[in-house]
Amino acid sequence: MTTLIKICGLSTPETLDAALDAGADLVGFVRFAKSPRHVNLDQGRDLARRAKGRAGRVALVVDAEDAELADIVEALDPDLLQLHGHETPERVAAIRARFGRPVMKALGIAEAADLEAISAYREVADRILLDAKPPRTADALPGGNGLPFDWRLLGGLDPAIAFMLSGGLNPQNVAEAIRLTGARAVDVSSGVESRPGLKDPAKIEAFIKAARVALAAPVS
Secondary structure, eight states, X not given: OOOEEEEOOOOSHHHHHXXXXXXXXXXXXXXXXXXXXXXOHHHHHHHHHHHXXXXXXXXXXXSOOHHHHHHHHHHHOOSEEEEOSOOOHHHHHHHHHHHOOOEEEEEEESSGGGGGGHHHHTTTOSEEEEEEOOOSSTTOOSSOTXXXXXXXXXXXOOTTSOEEEOSSOOTTTXXXXXXXXOOSEEEESGGGEEETTEEOHHHHHHHHHHHXXXXXXXXX
């Protein structure tokens, strides 16, 4: 199975280049105004053009309407749309059909029961992103908020499910996360930052190196 390493929330040419030079397979650009990683359409266009042909380009959105998605697709020309809101399976299927782009649906995980949602989405999404469920705080953003979930919950997951692991990953724990979950694709954002929204090139390189070694190891 193909292995993938994604660096998400890139917002400057310098940090994008750091991810590309380190060998990221996918680079993510956030289109969500409340996020410190948000890029406007002009920024996103420039970054996506810079990454074209060097890595897959992912546009992350949260409950975006069709008009906004059309603007994003026109500006960023993404290779993958990442849906990180409350999109229903029907909405996921509609977006995929209308915009003709592969779609990855994010699901928040906190307990075993949360995995039941996978069955509803695996037929309409090209990949499932398993992320930590946001904490119940007023300032929590969609996604893992830098927090991991109990990776042991994925121990019995159907290996045929195309999933990407996210939530609280960093250069120090990504190898263990891969070992425990059997993930063949991983996604990091805040775990390679020096402060919210500011990526650290050294941490990006360390994460990719650690993940690459772990992904190359035989699956137990």
